[in-house]
Amino acid sequence: MATNENHVKMLILGSGPAGLAAALYAARAELAPLLLTGAQLGGQAALTYTIENYPGFPEGVGGAQLGELFQKQAERFGTRVEFDTANKVDLSARPFKIQGDAGAYEADTLIVTTGADPVHLNVPGEDTLLGRGVSYCATCDGAFFKDKKVVVVGGGDSALEETLFLTRYATSIAIIHRRDELRAGAILQKRAKDHPKISFIWNTVVTEILGTGKVESVRLKNTQTGEESTFETDGVFIFIGHTPNTQLFEEQLKMDSHGYIEADMLMRTSVPGVFAAGEAADPHFRQVVTSAGMGAAAAIQATRFLEAESG
Numbered sequence: 001m002a003t004n005e006n007h008v009k010m011l012i013l014g015s016g017p018a019g020l021a022a023a024l025y026a027a028r029a030e031l032a033p034l035l036l037t038g039a040q041l042g043g044q045a046a047l048t049y050t051i052e053n054y055p056g057f058p059e060g061v062g063g064a065q066l067g068e069l070f071q072k073q074a075e076r077f078g079t080r081v082e083f084d085t086a087n088k089v090d091l092s093a094r095p096f097k098i099q100g101d102a103g104a105y106e107a108d109t110l111i112v113t114t115g116a117d118p119v120h121l122n123v124p125g126e127d128t129l130l131g132r133g134v135s136y137c138a139t140c141d142g143a144f145f146k147d148k149k150v151v152v153v154g155g156g157d158s159a160l161e162e163t164l165f166l167t168r169y170a171t172s173i174a175i176i177h178r179r180d181e182l183r184a185g186a187i188l189q190k191r192a193k194d195h196p197k198i199s200f201i202w203n204t205v206v207t208e209i210l211g212t213g214k215v216e217s218v219r220l221k222n223t224q225t226g227e228e229s230t231f232e233t234d235g236v237f238i239f240i241g242h243t244p245n246t247q248l249f250e251e252q253l254k255m256d257s258h259g260y261i262e263a264d265m266l267m268r269t270s271v272p273g274v275f276a277a278g279e280a281a282d283p284h285f286r287q288v289v290t291s292a293g294m295g296a297a298a299a300i301q302a303t304r305f306l307e308a309e310s311g
């Protein structure tokens with residue numbers, strides 16, 4: 001790994017809400033942070049058409065536009081933004097070494113905000129109808145489905161939690177599950193099964209999402225009989241898991257069994273000087289506002305870490 005080309009006090013991996021908020025705080029602390037954007041400038045938030053639950057925008061704000069505003073504010077105070085993706089890190093000694101596709105960097109502190117990706121069904125129509133009825137987040141998009149009919153794909157705890165949240169808005173919710181029993185805990189199962197708005201379609205998978213400009217129906221296949229059918233719906237909520245983008249840190253940072261980086265309340269990881277924020281370290285909240293808050297906290301803590309060292 002090449003070294004010493006680009007030595008910075010603070011390097012931030014990721015340009016989602018957590019990374020850009022961390023950059024703003026680090027820049028305002030005059031640390032001239034370097035931020036590597038990764039492939040998705042603005043993070044997951046930039047993939048969505050409108051964000052209606054980020055404070056300060058009573059009429060909502062475009063996902064990509066919010067990312068641009070975050071970036072502009074971070075750059076105004078001296079953040080350097082590089083369009084690069086880290087492909088290797090060495091956290092065994094400081095300064096930490098980060099190898100990107102475009103350059104090599106050294107950093108006294110590192111803030112990891114590489115986020116997570118919702119697991120996709122990988123069926124036709126899923127990508128083209130994203131934000132037009134296809135969603136991976138009830139908290140984000142539930143309100144768009146007031147008095148509408150939706151389906152949910154999944155059977156774990158988060159699928160049922162999100163389904164129960166959707167009952168505030170939708171008139172009916174059909175949970176489509178590939179098996180004939182759910183993985184979710186007993187209490188959640190009982191609440192879902194007792195709810196008058198929720199029904200179940202067992203032993204079934206979605207093979208295609210259909211609609212012109214917006215979701216109109218899903219094509220289903222029974223896993224036992226192979227029988228195919230079409231089910232009309234206004235929305236498809238997919239809750240089949242999230243994958244944190246943390247493979248880069250395997251065997252270097254402590255993680256839970258699902259690959260989320262373990263960080264304490266001060267955003268400290270198992271390696272002193274490395275902090276983690278946002279969805280890379282958060283399987284619970286998964287929101288722009290919570291991720292940005294964690295990013296700010298990580299930068300404040302990393303600043304204190306550097307201050308303590310310099311006496």
Ligand SMILES: Cc1cc2nc3c(=O)[nH]c(=O)nc-3n(C[C@H](O)[C@H](O)[C@H](O)COP(=O)(O)OP(=O)(O)OC[C@H]3O[C@@H](n4cnc5c(N)ncnc54)[C@H](O)[C@@H]3O)c2cc1C
Pocket residue numbers: 013014015016017018019036037038039040041042043044045046047048050051052053054084085086087113114115116117118136137140141245248277278279280285286287288289291292
């Ligand atoms: C379709 C959709 C709609 C959503 N709608 C809403 C909503 O309305 N309201 C809401 O609050 N939340 C919403 N969310 C959730 C919200 O977008 C996320 O909670 C938030 O973006 C997480 O921020 P993050 O910074 O932790 O990670 P992410 O946004 O996932 O960003 C991760 C960043 O890390 C970068 N990266 C990854 N690997 C590397 C690497 N090796 N090197 C450098 N960089 C790397 C990526 O390029 C990206 O920039 C939505 C999510 C999706 C997918």
